[in-house]
Amino acid sequence: MSDDAAIRTPLLSLRDIGKSFLGVRVLDQVDLDVAAGEVHAVVGENGAGKSTLMKIVSGAHAPDGGTLTFAGAARTFRGPRDAQRAGIGIIHQEFNLLPERTVAENVYLGHEPVRRGLVDRRAMHRRTAELLGSIGETSLPTDVPVGQLGVAQQQVVEIAKALALDVRLLIMDEPTAALADHEVELLYGLVRRLTERGIGLLYVSHRLAEVFALSNRITVLKDGRRVCTLDTTETTVDELVRHMVGRELSSYYPERAAPDDVGPVRLTVRDGGNRKLRGVDLELRAGEVLGIGGLQGSGRSALARALFGVAPFTSGTVTVDGTTRALRSPREAIRAGIAYVSEDRKGEGIVARQSVLDNALLASRAVRMRVRSGHAARTVRVRELLSAVELRAAGEDQEIRFLSGGNQQKVVLARWLALSPRILLFDEPTRGIDVGAKAVVHDLVRRLARDGAAVLMISSELPELIGMSDRIVVLRDGRIAGELPAGAAEQDVLALAVGAVRETAG
Incomplete structure (x- = not known):
């Protein structure tokens, strides 16, 4: 955390920033300051202008008007390299790493240390290890291909890559979007260590809990304009949401189904198994939202993909509306009345x-x-x-x-x-979208259930999982660890997910 005096001395200052594309005004007279050692969060609905503003700061876009001052000097960046040379780095939601190259090769890509005209690999690995050590990551090997690392470790590599360029300001765009809950805590520690070194952070996130946990100040954008800048300790989630969406959100989640609203069994799995799942027994009823919880790698997505025929069950039986189905391909699943919204929107959801x-x-x-x-x-x-x-x-x-x-x-x-599917499989349906769009999706999911559809919904966000589900099934190591009723406590879900309890909770 930075003190008030530090915040009054900005490292970055934006004044009257404007940007239009094809005649459409995307940013309009935006002001924003970031101090050294401060975490300044930027929030707003999708389309509010957050990404465009970050691209201007990082040199990817030039503003149509206004001024950008960094480290006391007015700047006009001709591209991202200009911004990097000035000391500004950015970590995108989708990492910019070469999977077949090692950690050290990624960290020093394009500016490798040279000795006698050749890349000095020993120095490159030593410096990378020093950078990783400076942010408390002493166990990450520097000679392993990045493609073999988990998402959280790849994010560490991105941070080290920025530090290798001597950044003074780091932009983090949806840094936890692809992280499991236990990995988010690791990121929190990294953020705190960066600010302790005096690095300023521009932090873009839809997850308001982490915005409140990490930031000093919060700027709200709406329709390309700055609505307000608030001290984090002097505002609330409700106030922030009101500024973001322009209306009150009386409840984050729609009303759950009443017992009489739940209809007959639509989908049954008995002893389902494949390479990632074992002995899965499951029932999904018309009119209900069945939440699927568990840690990353627990088999949640594998379950949805098996039901949709992407990676089918190789053992057990699946029954849809009383008829046994093989579901060996997505086409067969669709013909059985099943729809699937993948967690990988960009890779599998859109063209x-x-x-x-x-x-x-x-x-x-x-x-x-x-x-x-x-x-x-x-x-x-x-x-x-x-x-x-x-x-x-x-x-x-x-x-x-x-x-x-x-x-x-x-x-x-x-x-x-x-x-008009009868069964819908939603895998992380609100990942990476803002609070207003989340409300639309939540209302839609509940409306589909009320109209008689059977909904299976996977979510890594425990409040969403609990708030939306009529029942919760928790997976661990490819098996069902237990089932919980509507309104279960977060600690009960986590206890099943990590194996802290042995018996199914009722």
Whole structure:
């Protein structure tokens, strides 16, 4: 934490920053300061301008107007390398690492130490180890290919890579989006060690709990403008949400299903197994949201992928609406009335260079719908759904890669809803999207259940898992560790996830 005097002496100062793309105003007269040793969080709904502002600070975009002052001097960056040379680094949500190269080779990529005209590998590994040690990471080997590391360790490599460039300001864009809960704590420690060294941090996150845990100040952006800058200790989550979305959120989660609202069993798994799952017994009923919890690698995603035929069960039986199904491919799963929203939105959920409409029509075009309808009818249906999910886009012909994460997710949801599925598998449906878009997704999930669909929802966020679920099944090491009722305590979910209890809780 920085004291007030330090915060009044900014390391970075932005004044009246503006930016437009194709005549659309994305940033409008934005002011922001960051001090050395301060964590300054930037929050806002998807499309608020956060990413564009970070790209301006890191040199990827030039502002249309306004001034950027860094370390006491006005700056005009001609590109990211200019910003790096000035002492500004950025860690993107999607890491920029070469998986086949070692930790040391990634850390010093492009500025390797040289001795007698050759890369001095001994010096490179020694310096990398020193950098890692300076942030408390003494056990990470420097000669291992980055592709063999976990997500949390890759993030450490990204931080060391920035430190190797002598950064004074580090931008972290959704740094915990791909981390499991136990890995988030490791990041918290890294952030604190960076600020103790006097490095200023611009911290972009949708997870308000970590914003309050780490930041000194919070700036709220909405529709490209700065709404306010607040001292973290002098505001609340409710106040912050009100500034972000422009309305009160009386409840973060819609009302759960009443016992009478839950219908017959839609999906049954008995002794299901494959390379990642063993002895899975599961029932999913119409009208309910069944939450799936567990640590990363516990088998949560493997379960969804098995049910959708991506990596099918090789043992056991699956019954859908009373009929035994093999579900050996996604096509078979879709024909059985199952839809799947993957956790990997960019890799598996969208085709980045296709339009919004083409992305929304992918599933309808790939399989024969149960109710025969022509292309025109399918298109009308998809357009109605895009409106229903409150999509914000320039138009249906806009390439989906230019949409915010939350709006991309809405397109994916509309795609599957067009098939009127009876069973929906949601894997991290709100990962990387803002609080306003989360509310839309939560309401949609609950509405689908009320209309008779059976919903299986995987979430790493315990408040979301507990707030949305009518029941919670927790996986550990590819097996079901236990089941918990609606409203279970976070510690009970974690206890099952880590094996601190032996028997199923009821």
